[in-house]
Amino acid sequence: MADGSALASQGGAGTVSTKLRGTRAASYPCRACRVVAENSPAEDCSTDAISGFLGWCKKVGLELSPKVCVSREGTVADYGMLAREDLEVGEVLFTIPRAVLLSQHTTSIQALLEEGQASLQSQSGWVPLLLSLLYEYTARNSYWQPYLSLWPDLKSLDHPMFWPEEERVQLLQGTGILEAVDKDLANIHLEYTSLILPFMESHPDIFDPKLHTLELYQRLVAFVMAYSFQEPLDEDEDEKEPNPPMMVPMADILNHVASNNANLEHSPECLRMVTTQPVCKGQEIFNTYGQMANWQLVHMYGFAEPYPGNTNDTADIQMVTVRKAALERARTAAEQQLVSEQWDFLCQMEMVGEEGAFVIGWEEVLTEEELSMTLKVLCMSVEEFEEFKEKDGWEEDTSEEEESMLSNEMIRKLKASRKKLLHNSVLLTLASYNSDLNAEQDLLNDKVAYGKLSQREQQALHVRYGQKKILHQLLELVQ
Numbered sequence: 001m002a003d004g005s006a007l008a009s010q011g012g013a014g015t016v017s018t019k020l021r022g023t024r025a026a027s028y029p030c031r032a033c034r035v036v037a038e039n040s041p042a043e044d045c046s047t048d049a050i051s052g053f054l055g056w057c058k059k060v061g062l063e064l065s066p067k068v069c070v071s072r073e074g075t076v077a078d079y080g081m082l083a084r085e086d087l088e089v090g091e092v093l094f095t096i097p098r099a100v101l102l103s104q105h106t107t108s109i110q111a112l113l114e115e116g117q118a119s120l121q122s123q124s125g126w127v128p129l130l131l132s133l134l135y136e137y138t139a140r141n142s143y144w145q146p147y148l149s150l151w152p153d154l155k156s157l158d159h160p161m162f163w164p165e166e167e168r169v170q171l172l173q174g175t176g177i178l179e180a181v182d183k184d185l186a187n188i189h190l191e192y193t194s195l196i197l198p199f200m201e202s203h204p205d206i207f208d209p210k211l212h213t214l215e216l217y218q219r220l221v222a223f224v225m226a227y228s229f230q231e232p233l234d235e236d237e238d239e240k241e242p243n244p245p246m247m248v249p250m251a252d253i254l255n256h257v258a259s260n261n262a263n264l265e266h267s268p269e270c271l272r273m274v275t276t277q278p279v280c281k282g283q284e285i286f287n288t289y290g291q292m293a294n295w296q297l298v299h300m301y302g303f304a305e306p307y308p309g310n311t312n313d314t315a316d317i318q319m320v321t322v323r324k325a326a327l328e329r330a331r332t333a334a335e336q337q338l339v340s341e342q343w344d345f346l347c348q349m350e351m352v353g354e355e356g357a358f359v360i361g362w363e364e365v366l367t368e369e370e371l372s373m374t375l376k377v378l379c380m381s382v383e384e385f386e387e388f389k390e391k392d393g394w395e396e397d398t399s400e401e402e403e404s405m406l407s408n409e410m411i412r413k414l415k416a417s418r419k420k421l422l423h424n425s426v427l428l429t430l431a432s433y434n435s436d437l438n439a440e441q442d443l444l445n446d447k448v449a450y451g452k453l454s455q456r457e458q459q460a461l462h463v464r465y466g467q468k469k470i471l472h473q474l475l476e477l478v479q
Contacts, residue, residue, distance in 0.1 A: 047072070049149045050079070053249075056146035062250055063095045068285060070253055075284050077303075078156075080255045087279040093262060094250050096271045102136065102144050103246035104128035109135050109206060116199055124187065125244050126224060127195050133220045133247075134196075134212045147249045154219035157226060158302050161185055161218070163456060171460035174433035175295045175467060176316050176357070184221070192217050225300045227252040232266060251287070256301070258311050260288035294463045304462035307444075307469060314366060315467035315474075316357035317429050319374070323352075325424040326378040342377045342385060349373070349393050360470055365406035372406055375418040411477045419478040426471050426478070437468040 050070055057064060064070075067087060072079045081093070099106065104113050113120065113128045120127045136142040160168055161181045172178050192214050200207035228245035229252070251264055251273055261277040262285050279285060289297075293314040294304040304310070323343050330336040346352045351370045358374075359366040373393075380388060414422070430436075440461060443449055453461065 049152070052146045053150055057250060060100050061097045062100055064250070065091070065093050067091070068093050074282065075255065077255050079253060081253055081285045083279045083281055083283050083285060086281050087275050087285075089275055089278060091275045093273040093275065093285065096248060096250060098268075098270060100249055101246050101271075102132065102147070102249070104132055104244060107132035107136060108139070108143065112203060112206065116202075119199065120195060122191055122195060124191065125241070126221070127191060129224060129228070129245055129247075130217065130220055131196065131199065133223065134217065135206060137216075137220065138211055144247075144249070147247075151223065154216070154223060157219060157222045158456070159222045159225065160299060160302075161222065167456065170434065171457060172298075172463070174429075175298075175460075175463050177295050177299050177463070179355075180299050185218075188218050188221055189214070226302065229264065254285060254287035256289045256297075257286045258288070258291075258305060258309065260286040262287055294466050298459050298463050302459070304459045304466070306462050307466050310466065311362065313362065313466040313470065315360045315429075315470040317360065317371075317425050317471075319352040319356040319358060319370075320354060321428050322358070322371075322374055322378065322421065322425045325421055325428055329421065329424065338382060338385065339378060342380065345385075345389060345393070346374055346377055360474055362470060362473070363408060365411070368406035371422075375414070375421055379415070379417040379421060408473075408477055411474070414478070423475065423478045426475050430468065430471055433464060433468065435464070437465070437472060440465045440468070 050072070054064070054070065067083065067085045068081055069084055070079060071082045074082055087093075104110065107113070109132065113131060117128075120131070136144050137148050139145070142148065160172060160177055161184055163171075168178055168181065196212075196217060197209060200209055200212060224245055224247075227247060229248045230245055231243040233240055233242065248264070248271060251271065254262065254273065261275060261279050261283075262273050263276050264287060265272045265274050273285075273287070275285070289301070291312040292300075293312060294310050295314075295316075297310075298304050305313075307313075323339070326339045326342075327336055330339050343352065351373045356370075357367075358371040365371050377385070377388065411419075411422075443453075443461065444465065450458070450461075
């Protein structure tokens with residue numbers, strides 16, 4: 001039941017908790033290609049900027065293998081990394097000294113941030129890095145200036161938070177992105193006014209609110225969403241809060257696909273990008289940003305993987321939608337009252353919440369315990385529910401434990417009443433979209449019509465289509 005907002009809490013990437021180990025930061029919690037705004041200036045990432053960046057890399061000790069190159073041609077996005085030669089598994093593509101990382105601990109204003117640490121606490125945990133970027137991005141003599149010059153115009157970032165509200169609603173209704181963006185925008189404004197502005201006003205020799213504006217802050221939030229990384233936790237630190245995000249020059253040039261062929265490895269001295277699959281000469285090298293659904297990728301990075309490329313894609317069924325389906329099934333006031341009492345008990349068990357969602361994957365339900373228990377309780381008779389409450393929700397029957405494992409095979413074996421409730425919940429979810437599956441299938445099959453769509457329309461289409469395919473698959477399982 002993690003919050004869908006990228007700004008809500010670190011470690012939460014969407015409606016199911018996702019811990020990213022050594023991959024992109026997915027939390028102000030949130031690129032097959034990075035989407036660039038269609039009307040952005042052509043100067044967004046010039047050849048001169050890349051040459052300057054590569055020269056800076058040599059100067060600071062960032063070692064790039066001669067077997068790879070940074071390129072703006074032959075990649076799925078504005079730029080990426082290509083293999084100059086055939087690569088075997090385990091080859092080091094580049095090595096990044098830790099001194100090159102841009103974080104709250106390495107920035108030129110690190111001492112100021114430490115001094116004001118107590119006043120910079122936030123739900124997101126991103127404020128110190130964002131203050132670092134506000135300063136470094138606008139300081140002409142910044143150590144990271146050649147790196148940050150790769151993005152001379154942050155308006156090239158085309159996250160949904162920058163789309164007109166009417167366009168967002170038209171393209172993304174039902175996907176979960178609208179709600180996440182609304183929370184992001186509210187949190188951005190809150191953090192800027194309550195934390196960033198007071199800090200800047202206390203350091204007028206460093207910051208200028210006329211330069212370091214709310215608009216720039218919002219753009220830098222999107223920049224961190226799309227390009228930052230998080231240090232992985234050790235195995236014995238699994239219960240700790242995720243590490244704060246950091247900027248990792250060169251590593252952020254690699255684009256993402258679910259079937260990546262490289263991965264970022266961390267050591268006390270440096271970070272290394274290492275191949276995980278053989279790569280042929282001329283092929284693009286891809287990193288992974290974690291197991292992320294298309295709606296999360298569009299929300300946080302501005303792109304989606306076309307069907308069926310994203311094997312990590314998911315569809316959400318809002319928890320309150322299942323409650324609605326149960327209430328619609330209730331024929332009498334007494335039955336509706338029973339559903340309300342059952343829902344309240346599920347809330348007490350922390351199985352459901354007003355803003356939570358059940359997450360459905362291609363092969364299984366990712367929130368299987370929550371969905372299984374919800375279906376079970378909402379399908380109980382009065383007598384069964386009273387007995388269940390007396391046991392405080394505990395069950396000794398091992399067959400019930402097996403039913404909680406909601407793989408596709410087990411979904412087929414659900415009791416008829418639970419299948420019916422899940423079936424109706426899926427239909428209600430599908431009705432929340434602005435278009436149906438067949439219309440979007442036709443659009444994807446018509447290359448001419450698809451080619452006339454804007455980038456935003458194409459990315460939104462991939463999100464909606466993937467979610468609906470998963471939901472229709474679920475419908476077939478519960479027939």
